[in-house]
Amino acid sequence: MEEPLIPLSKQWLNLYDWFPDGKQLLLSQQTSDSTIQISALSAIPLQHSEPSPRKIAAKADHYLWEPHFSPDGRWIVFLDQSTHLAHTEAIIYVTPATGGPWIRVTDGKFWDDKPQWAADGKTLYFISRQGGFYDVWGIRFNTAEGKVAGDRFRITNFASSSLMIPNNMGDVALSITRDKLALSMSQVSGSIWVLNDVDQ
Numbered sequence: 147m148e149e150p151l152i153p154l155s156k157q158w159l160n161l162y163d164w165f166p167d168g169k170q171l172l173l174s175q176q177t178s179d180s181t182i183q184i185s186a187l188s189a190i191p192l193q194h195s196e197p198s199p200r201k202i203a204a205k206a207d208h209y210l211w212e213p214h215f216s217p218d219g220r221w222i223v224f225l226d227q228s229t230h231l232a233h234t235e236a237i238i239y240v241t242p243a244t245g246g247p248w249i250r251v252t253d254g255k256f257w258d259d260k261p262q263w264a265a266d267g268k269t270l271y272f273i274s275r276q277g278g279f280y281d282v283w284g285i286r287f288n289t290a291e292g293k294v295a296g297d298r299f300r301i302t303n304f305a306s307s308s309l310m311i312p313n314n315m316g317d318v319a320l321s322i323t324r325d326k327l328a329l330s331m332s333q334v335s336g337s338i339w340v341l342n343d344v345d346q
Contacts, residue, residue, distance in 0.1 A: 158182075159199075162212060164189070166219035174211050175199050182209035184224055202245050212260060216289055217267040219243060223251070225259055238272055240287065251285060251294055258283075259315045265324040271301065273311060273320060273329070279304050280311035282320065282327065301327070307334040 158176035165172060165186065175185040183204030203210055203224065213224040226237045226248075238251040238261045252258040256276040263270060267289050274283045282302045286295040304310045312318055312332045321328040 159187075160211075161187075163214045166215060172202075172213050172215065172222070173199065174213065177204070179206070181206060182211065182227075184210045184213045184222065202243075203241050203248070214261065214263060215243065216240075216263050217265060218289060221287075221289060221292070223261045223263060223270055225261060238270070240270075240292070242292070249292060249294070251287070252298070257315075260318060260320040260329075262320050262322045264322060271320065271322055271327070273315070273318065274298070276300075277303075277305070279306075280313070280318075282311075282329065304331075309333060 160174045161171050162174065163172040164170075169189055171187045171189050173185055173187055174182050176182055181204060184202045185199035186202055187199045202213075202222065205226075207228060209227040211225045211227060213222050215222055220243055221240050222243050223238065223240050226235075226239055228235055235254045236257050236259055237254045238258050239248040240251055241248050251261070251270060252272070252274070256274050258272050258274045261270055261272045264284075268286060269284050270287050271282060271284050273280050275281075276283065276298075277300070281300055281304055283298050284301055285298045287293070288295045309331055310333075312330060317332075318330045319328075320330075
């Protein structure tokens with residue numbers, strides 16, 4: 147039987163992961179100033195739970211999405227989306243699970259999204275539009291030292307509209323297991339038609 151974890155609220159919540167202890171949920175939460183922050187929410191039913199989500203990472207005018215724990219539970223990877231005048235940046239960061247400094251993983255030159263940890267915690271996978279089409283890329287991350295190790299590298303090469311990762315990231319999901327990768331794909335086609343006698 148379903149039980150509420152928080153009272154009904156007009157603020158937007160999106161759940162992404164469980165805490166390693168299985169007692170809390172990791173989520174993106176809209177705040178009163180429309181910023182999206184990363185928060186922790188008790189997974190214990192409402193009558194016994196914390197009164198509201200607890201902030202882990204936030205920055206004014208930034209929108210933090212897709213938080214996921216590293217396999218060892220020490221780190222959280224997330225997407226930082228922010229708008230600067232005429233363009234929008236999407237940058238992947240890692241932060242300690244307890245909160246703290248943000249460690250930059252990608253440079254913001256391309257649209258990077260949907261970060262996920264490898265099962266061994268040594269690689270971060272993500273979707274990027276670096277080559278014109280969206281593809282899955284990876285980058286090594288040293289969890290012992292808390293820093294990126296090396297340059298990004300390409301995993302897939304979908305350079306055709308006959309089979310591609312959709313341009314709308316809202317329609318895309320990426321999932322990683324120990325030896326498999328699953329993601330949303332689409333086939334795009336179009337036709338040009340001529341209509342005769344349109345003036346009759």
